């Protein structure tokens with residue numbers, strides 16, 4: 001079954017009704033502790049490389065329930081959040097309200113491949129989206145990033161790794177209800193960004209943590225903090241990361 005963006009939107013609408021906010025936007029099948037550890041690894045790096053968000057114009061692409069939108073709004077960034085699912089956007093709006101941030105963020109229902117905005121942004125975030133799109137749509141999304149980003153601005157995005165030895169889905173998978181997953185060949189993805197005028201500045205690998213967390217969760221739980229620390233400190237997109245890494249966080253700069 002081919003990718004269908006309308007069905008994908010319906011899938012994400014349903015998914016947020018079926019589970020809690022974290023499982024709706026991170027790994028649905030993993031226990032909370034696993035998602036919490038992943039969230040920590042990813043968000044520490046994002047905030048480190050974003051710098052002080054105050055007054056930055058940031059576009060949160062596929063903002064979901066606001067995992068980044070809400071803390072960034074708290075930190076006084078000037079934000080637009082877009083998502084294909086109105087239910088995700090509704091939860092994001094709810095979260096903003098609960099934090100006294102209503103009216104602080106413009107939320108827009110649209111596909112990331114055709115964003116009806118003309119203004120440009122200092123930085124763009126795109127977490128956990130690209131591997132839910134087929135490669136031709138990914139390329140359109142990257143083109144939109146290039147159009148909407150100021151020169152020298154950064155896009156931060158995550159990929160999944162189809163070269164890893166354990167657990168990679170080698171072929172695109174579409175579920176009847178619209179869920180789509182196409183694990184990515186990271187080298188090809190990076191080229192896709194370079195083609196649109198980006199320079200890849202950093203690739204961080206979620207390698208040690210994913211091995212422990214996904215496979216030996218109960219037995220090795222006490223080691224989570226060590227594995228997360230190792231991923232922050234020593235992972236470099238080398239042979240080991242390519243073969244064992246689960247997710248990559250990429251920071252790319254628009255240079256032309």
Ligand SMILES: C[S@@+](CC[C@H](N)C(=O)[O-])C[C@H]1O[C@@H](n2cnc3c(N)ncnc32)[C@H](O)[C@@H]1O
Pocket residue numbers: 005008009012013024025026061062063064065066067068082083084085088110111112113126127128129132133
């Ligand atoms: C795995 S969730 C990630 C949400 C958020 N970025 C995060 O990391 O917490 C994927 C999100 O992408 C949204 N989405 C899926 N396809 C999209 C598309 N073509 N354009 C914009 N958003 C899309 C879904 O509705 C969902 O909110």
